[in-house]
Amino acid sequence: MKVIFYNVPNSKIKNFELMSFAEAVKLSHKIEHECRKEKEQFTSEFQVLGDNNKVYYRGTFEFGSYEFPNIYHKVKNMANRIKVDKQFQADKLYLLDQIEKLTPEKYKKEEKVDKFLAKVDKSQISKLKGWQRKSVYAIAVLGLTGSLVTGFTYVVQKDNYEKALADSGEELKQSQELIAIYESALMGDKNEMFAKLEQLDKKKLTDNQVQILFLEYINNNKFQKAVELFDGDHIQAETMIMSSTLPKKTKREKIAAFNEIYPTNEARYDLAYLDGDWKLMLNIQNVRMNVKRSEMKTYALLKLGKIDEAKLELNNNNSDELSKKITKYEVITAEIKTLEEKYKVMVNERKINEANQLAKQITDKRKELQSL
Numbered sequence: 001m002k003v004i005f006y007n008v009p010n011s012k013i014k015n016f017e018l019m020s021f022a023e024a025v026k027l028s029h030k031i032e033h034e035c036r037k038e039k040e041q042f043t044s045e046f047q048v049l050g051d052n053n054k055v056y057y058r059g060t061f062e063f064g065s066y067e068f069p070n071i072y073h074k075v076k077n078m079a080n081r082i083k084v085d086k087q088f089q090a091d092k093l094y095l096l097d098q099i100e101k102l103t104p105e106k107y108k109k110e111e112k113v114d115k116f117l118a119k120v121d122k123s124q125i126s127k128l129k130g131w132q133r134k135s136v137y138a139i140a141v142l143g144l145t146g147s148l149v150t151g152f153t154y155v156v157q158k159d160n161y162e163k164a165l166a167d168s169g170e171e172l173k174q175s176q177e178l179i180a181i182y183e184s185a186l187m188g189d190k191n192e193m194f195a196k197l198e199q200l201d202k203k204k205l206t207d208n209q210v211q212i213l214f215l216e217y218i219n220n221n222k223f224q225k226a227v228e229l230f231d232g233d234h235i236q237a238e239t240m241i242m243s244s245t246l247p248k249k250t251k252r253e254k255i256a257a258f259n260e261i262y263p264t265n266e267a268r269y270d271l272a273y274l275d276g277d278w279k280l281m282l283n284i285q286n287v288r289m290n291v292k293r294s295e296m297k298t299y300a301l302l303k304l305g306k307i308d309e310a311k312l313e314l315n316n317n318n319s320d321e322l323s324k325k326i327t328k329y330e331v332i333t334a335e336i337k338t339l340e341e342k343y344k345v346m347v348n349e350r351k352i353n354e355a356n357q358l359a360k361q362i363t364d365k366r367k368e369l370q371s372l
Contacts, residue, residue: 009043021098057095211240328372343362
């Protein structure tokens with residue numbers, strides 16, 4: 001099982017870095033507790049992948065929210081809560097079995113944290129009047145979190161409190177409705193979810209909801225609607241396709257079709273990368289760069305043997321994976337050079353068997369270089 005985090009608005013986690021499930025649990029645990037200590041909060045999307053990049057779980061993790069100590073607890077909680085059709089039951093059981101095997105025991109420990117009171121400034125509570133303190137604790141009992149709690153901590157008027165509580169009840173109801181919609185979608189009824197999301201004000205959609213609608217439009221070739229999600233920014237829309245988890249073949253087909261309607265240098269750049277046409281890719285100018293495209297450029301330079309340029313571009317994305325590839329490329333290149341020198345010596349000395357063995361080693365090393 002592998003995990004990939006993406007759409008991360010924080011430098012604590014690298015976007016699109018594939019890691020083992022155990023590593024992801026440790027990292028999410030570490031960052032969650034750092035965020036709690038620093039009173040920081042941000043949301044990241046993540047996927048749990050199996051063999052052949054099959055997606056077993058897709059969701060979000062709200063770091064610093066006190067919701068879960070790490071992704072093991074999030075995945076386990078959601079997987080146990082959501083009902084699935086019989087045809088997906090085996091996948092669900094396999095997922096639960098694997099995360100149990102792969103998660104170190106010390107990260108499985110349940111924590112008992114009052115999510116509301118953990119965020120409340122205790123010194124401020126002590127200054128409240130008796131009825132105000134009771135109000136704060138009443139809210140804690142209700143278990144309202146996030147935006148539902150905002151504004152309740154320092155209530156100064158009882159009428160305001162009651163009104164806020166009524167408003168929060170409505171927000172909680174709406175949240176529960178959305179959760180029900182998502183759960184029905186996981187059971188195969190996606191039409192209701194898409195219809196509901198389309199009815200919402202575009203400005204009020206979360207990043208995750210935008211992505212859900214976006215992929216639905218892209219999968220059905222509704223490119224105009226996809227672009228409308230980004231206020232007509234077709235470059236951003238195409239970039240989203242490239243950054244999606246669609247299979248490579250499907251991704252290429254969608255970008256090519258999208259480019260027919262909304263032609264851009266970005267689409268040409270991405271298509272050249274997907275086709276492995278490194279020279280064409282690097283010759284395309286005026287491309288809106290991001291971390292992903294910088295990584296693509298680094299890789300293209302590596303494949304063309306332009307190591308110094310690849311190293312320079314690496315400064316714009318700091319990819320550990322590409323850094324390792326560049327180092328490996330240099331090591332293999334040096335090994336090939338040494339083998340070729342030995343080969344010339346063996347040929348000059350007419351040591352045919354030794355020369356043939358070296359020739360095979362050189363061929364194998366070149367294949368290894370090509371596979372990077």
